[in-house]
Amino acid sequence: MPLTHADVAAVWLTLELASLTTVVLLLLGTPIAWWLARTDSRWKQPIGAIVALPLVLPPTVIGFYLLVSMGPHGVIGQLTQSLGLGTLTFTFTGLVIGSVFYSLPFVVQPLQNAFEAIGRGPLEAAATLRAGPWDAFFTVVLPLAKPGFVTASVLGFAHTVGEFGVVLMIGGNIPGKTQVASVQIYNHVETMEYAQAHWLAGGMLLFSFIVLLALYSGRSNKRIWQ
Amino acid sequence: MRPGIFHTLCTLVAALAFTSNVLAEQVQVAVAANFTAPLQAIAAEFEQDTGHRVLASFGATGQLYAQIQHGAPFEVFLSADASTPAKLDSDGLGISGSRFTYAIGSLVLWSANPSYLDGSSAALMANQYRHLAMANPKAAPYGLAAREVLETLGLSAAVKGKLVEGQSISQTHQFIATGNAELGFVALSQVFKDGQLTGGSAWMVPAELHTPIKQDGLLLKKGEHNPAAAAFIEYLKGAKAAAIIKSYGYQL
Structure with a gap:
């Protein structure tokens, strides 16, 4: 196989980035989605719109703002420096933060839909059986929203694997740290190494197809999916 | 009509x-x-x-x-x-x-910070920075020249892990101009106009350190x-x- 050591490292790094991002997104996205699904606040629409922004914004916009704000003179940069962490551009942590922004709607929206579909009925029933709110969440909401969590995880993971523009702008192309598969494909194409580009690009294509196929097959088999 | x-x-x-x-x-x-x-x-x-x-x-x-x-x-x-x-x-x-x-073309080591470089390679050799930017040597000739300079100075191993690459010399300049990399190799034309630097500080890399x-x-x-x-x-x-x-x- 004509994949170089750097290519293999890029693939591993991509999987690592996507896994970690998905975990962070589930922890962060669940309360946001829950709040969005249940609230009548006048902030519901503005917050929902902010969460959905990465769907329509070019990744270069997110990348540009992250580059400036995570830099030594930016808001995030000043904060991380005062915490003794230095700046986060050109680091794996920086990529995780960028990816969390970039893939947020892909996790929040399926979760929100799942929570809205459950409605208030099952929770009220749980309350009459004296289940506390946390108890009700873990024993009633989680099992009912399971398909939503599966969709959110798969989409969050796959969308992060497909990330390019943000990484290009804040990554710095460092092998093993920020050189992910999509950037490595760009490097190969730019330098006319088409054989390696084909291997990586073909792999990405196959991966994406399998993920979506699994997701759609899972949907049609489960009636619980609305 | x-x-x-x-x-x-x-x-x-x-x-x-x-x-x-x-x-x-x-x-x-x-x-x-x-x-x-x-x-x-x-x-x-x-x-x-x-x-x-x-x-x-x-x-x-x-x-x-x-x-x-x-x-x-x-x-x-x-x-x-x-x-x-x-x-x-x-x-x-x-x-x-x-x-x-x-x-x-002329290669220059540049920092957006006006006091970081003193016209010599001292700060580069001191190696006290977190990130040193250069252009991707495979795609940009100025990146190739920068790599040659690091090799000539015997710094290749020392700066490994600190090197960040721009996809072009423009992106490299942007990494340094935003302060994300403390210093880096760019084209003199990017930071120079009418006989003087347009900002920051620099070391004019001697031409004999790399292929013209x-x-x-x-x-x-x-x-x-x-x-x-x-x-x-x-x-x-x-x-x-x-x-x-x-x-x-x-x-x-």
Whole structure:
């Protein structure tokens, strides 16, 4: 196989980035989605719109703002420096933060839909059986929203694997740290190494197809999916 | 339609036809990113003097080469090295005999911080920075020159893990200008105008530390029959362009 050591490292790094991002997104996205699904606040629409922004914004916009704000003179940069962490551009942590922004709607929206579909009925029933709110969440909401969590995880993971523009702008192309598969494909194409580009690009294509196929097959088999 | 309005319309159409002068043509130029600022200045003069229009696309030399290979509509190519135009020539995509050197580039180690570099390589050798930026050596000749400098100075191993790469010399400059990398290797033309630095601090890298950055231009097959393409190349070789090119720190 004509994949170089750097290519293999890029693939591993991509999987690592996507896994970690998905975990962070589930922890962060669940309360946001829950709040969005249940609230009548006048902030519901503005917050929902902010969460959905990465769907329509070019990744270069997110990348540009992250580059400036995570830099030594930016808001995030000043904060991380005062915490003794230095700046986060050109680091794996920086990529995780960028990816969390970039893939947020892909996790929040399926979760929100799942929570809205459950409605208030099952929770009220749980309350009459004296289940506390946390108890009700873990024993009633989680099992009912399971398909939503599966969709959110798969989409969050796959969308992060497909990330390019943000990484290009804040990554710095460092092998093993920020050189992910999509950037490595760009490097190969730019330098006319088409054989390696084909291997990586073909792999990405196959991966994406399998993920979506699994997701759609899972949907049609489960009636619980609305 | 009343005759008055009809007459006005005719006059308008005639006026529009005249403003898009029959003699004025457009030339599409692919330009290595380091030459962005001088090219914009030259193009403005050229447009004023000849009435032709310049449509410039800027990118890393390797990236532009790949685009030309795949049928990009460029008519003139201004590379950041000599070997890429030679390759295009032997690929049959250039007009033989049209190759010429339009500038010799200078590499500079630059920091946006006005007190970081003191005109010497001291800060580079001290190795106290978190990130040192350079262009991708595979795609950008200035990146290749930067790598040679690090090798010559025996720093390659020491800076490993601190090196961040821009996809072109423009992105490299942006990493440093935003302060994300404390210092890095860019083209002198990016930080220099009329005999002085436009900001920050720098070390002018001695030319003997790397292979000379001979920047060649080439008339491409697509521009063979475009008089504006030939005119632009002639203009680049002229005294007016030479003065602009030198003002950005290039040798000629």
